[in-house]
Amino acid sequence: MASAVAWRLHKANLRRIFMLECSEPLAVRRKVSFCEAVYDGSQKVEDIEAMLCHDVDEIDKCWRDGRIAIAVDPAWRLLGKIKTDVVIDAILAKKNLGTTLSEAPLVIGLGPGFIAGQDVHMVVETIRGHNLGRIITSGTAAPNTGIPGTIWGYNEERVLRAPADGRFHITKKIGERVSKGDRIGEVESVPVSASIDGMLRGLIRPDSQVHKGLKIGDIDPRGAKDYCYTISDKSRAIGGSVLEAIMRVYLS
Numbered sequence: 001m002a003s004a005v006a007w008r009l010h011k012a013n014l015r016r017i018f019m020l021e022c023s024e025p026l027a028v029r030r031k032v033s034f035c036e037a038v039y040d041g042s043q044k045v046e047d048i049e050a051m052l053c054h055d056v057d058e059i060d061k062c063w064r065d066g067r068i069a070i071a072v073d074p075a076w077r078l079l080g081k082i083k084t085d086v087v088i089d090a091i092l093a094k095k096n097l098g099t100t101l102s103e104a105p106l107v108i109g110l111g112p113g114f115i116a117g118q119d120v121h122m123v124v125e126t127i128r129g130h131n132l133g134r135i136i137t138s139g140t141a142a143p144n145t146g147i148p149g150t151i152w153g154y155n156e157e158r159v160l161r162a163p164a165d166g167r168f169h170i171t172k173k174i175g176e177r178v179s180k181g182d183r184i185g186e187v188e189s190v191p192v193s194a195s196i197d198g199m200l201r202g203l204i205r206p207d208s209q210v211h212k213g214l215k216i217g218d219i220d221p222r223g224a225k226d227y228c229y230t231i232s233d234k235s236r237a238i239g240g241s242v243l244e245a246i247m248r249v250y251l252s
Contacts, residue, residue: 001126004238007045009239029218035070042067051070086104086107088242108242112140123135124242158195160184174201178200
C-alpha cells in the first residue's frame with residue numbers, strides 16, 4: 001500500500017519522495033513493493049524505479065535520476081536531515097507507533113490507529129467497502145476487522161499463514177497457478193498448502209524467518225497473472241486519496 005502511494009505521487013510529478021524501511025521487510029506482494037530494494041538495491045513497480053540509498057547525498061542523486069529513494073531507517077532519523085513537507089505513515093501497524101503532528105506541515109496516517117486532528121492531520125480509510133479512500137479530518141478510521149478483503153467470495157481462505165515459527169522454504173513462485181491442496185512450501189517441515197484454486201499473487205521472500213500465524217502468501221481466485229505484477233484497485237484508490245489530501249493543503 002505504501003508503494004502504491006509513492007507510485008501515485010511520483011506519477012503526479014511529486015518527485016522528491018523518500019521511503020523509510022526496516023532492515024528486513026516482509027512484503028507479501030513483493031512484485032509491487034518498493035521495499036524489495038532493501039535486498040536487491042533497486043526495485044521497479046510497474047514503470048517506476050526505487051533505489052536503496054544510504055545517506056542524503058545518495059537520496060539527492062536518486063531524485064535527480066528520477067527515482068524514488070528508499071533508506072533503511074525504522075527510527076525515521078532522516079526526517080531531521082531532510083526538509084519534509086509531508087509525512088505519510090503507511091506502516092499499517094493498526095496503531096500509532098509514535099507519529100506526531102510536529103513531524104511535517106502535513107502528516108497523513110493510513111488506516112486505523114490514528115486520530116485526525118490529534119496525532120495526524122488527516123487519516124485515509126483503508127478498509128474495503130463504501131468508505132474506502134475516504135479522507136478523515138476529525139476522528140479515526142474504521143477499526144481493524146482482522147478479516148482479509150473478499151475476492152470472489154473468499155477472504156481468509158485466500159491467505160497463506162505460517163503454521164509454525166521458523167524459516168519459510170518455498171516450492172512455488174509468484175505468478176504460478178495453484179490448486180487446492182497444492183504444497184506452496186514449508187516452515188520447519190510443517191507444510192503450507194493452498195486452500196483454494198487460483199494464482200499465487202504474493203509470497204514473502206524465500207528463507208524468511210517467520211512466526212506462527214504471520215501472513216506469508218496470497219492466492220487470487222480470479223487467476224489473472226498480470227494482477228501479480230500490477231498495483232491493486234484498493235491500493236491505487238488509497239494512493240489517489242493521499243494525493244487529494246496533499247492537494248487540499250498545498251493547492252488551497
